[in-house]
Amino acid sequence: MAIRHVVTFVWADGLGDEHVAQVTAGLAALPDLIPSIRAYEFGPDLGLNEGNSSYAVTALFDDEAGYLEYRDHPAHRQFIADHITGKITSRAAVQLAV
Amino acid sequence: MAIRHVVTFVWADGLGDEHVAQVTAGLAALPDLIPSIRAYEFGPDLGLNEGNSSYAVTALFDDEAGYLEYRDHPAHRQFIADHITGKITSRAAVQLAV
Numbered sequence: 001m002a003i004r005h006v007v008t009f010v011w012a013d014g015l016g017d018e019h020v021a022q023v024t025a026g027l028a029a030l031p032d033l034i035p036s037i038r039a040y041e042f043g044p045d046l047g048l049n050e051g052n053s054s055y056a057v058t059a060l061f062d063d064e065a066g067y068l069e070y071r072d073h074p075a076h077r078q079f080i081a082d083h084i085t086g087k088i089t090s091r092a093a094v095q096l097a098v
Numbered sequence: 099m100a101i102r103h104v105v106t107f108v109w110a111d112g113l114g115d116e117h118v119a120q121v122t123a124g125l126a127a128l129p130d131l132i133p134s135i136r137a138y139e140f141g142p143d144l145g146l147n148e149g150n151s152s153y154a155v156t157a158l159f160d161d162e163a164g165y166l167e168y169r170d171h172p173a174h175r176q177f178i179a180d181h182i183t184g185k186i187t188s189r190a191a192v193q194l195a196v
Contacts, residue, residue, distance in 0.1 A: 004139055006104050006154045008190040041102055043194035048162065056104045056192035058156060092106040092190035094154035096141035
C-alpha cells in the first residue's frame with residue numbers, strides 16, 4: 001500500500017519571501033538525503049482562493065515504513081527545527097493510502 | 099504550469115464511518131464527470147500521527163483553467179453541498195505549482 005503524505009502550513013505573521021525561499025531550498029535538498037521519497041512536491045499557495053493556507057508539501061512513499069523513514073529522518077527533523085517550528089500559526093496533515 | 103490541489107478536512111463530532119464512505123463514493127464519481135482532473139487521490143487519515151486531520155483530497159491539473167473547471171464544476175459544488183458544508187470543523191487548502 002503506497003502512502004501519500006499531505007501537509008499544509010500557515011506562516012506566522014512577519015515571515016515573508018526570504019523565509020519561503022529558505023523553506024523551498026530546504027525541502028529541495030531532502031529527496032537526495034531520504035531514499036524512501038518516491039515523489040515530492042512543495043510550494044507556496046498560488047493565491048487563487050481566499051482563506052487558503054500558505055504552503056503545502058506532498059510526498060509519496062511505497063509503504064508505511066518509507067513514510068516513517070522520512071518522518072523520522074534526521075535531515076527532515078532538522079529542516080522542521082530550522083524552518084517550521086515556531087514559524088507557523090497552524091498546520092494540517094494527513095497520510096492516506098493510495 | 100501544472101497545478102496540484104491539496105485539501106484536508108476535520109469532520110464534525112458525531113460523523114463516522116457512514117459519512118466517510120459517502121464522501122469517498124462521492125469523490126470517486128468526480129473524475130468521470132470533470133475532464134480536467136489528471137490525477138485524483140482521496141481518503142481518510144491512516145492514524146499514524148496524533149493531531150492529524152480526518153481526510154485529504156489531492157488532485158492534479160494541467161493548468162489554472164483546469165483547476166478552476168474542477169473548483170466550479172456543478173458536480174463538485176453538489177458534492178461539497180452534500181458532504182462537506184456543515185460537516186467539518188476545519189479545512190485547509192493549498193494550490194501549488196508543480
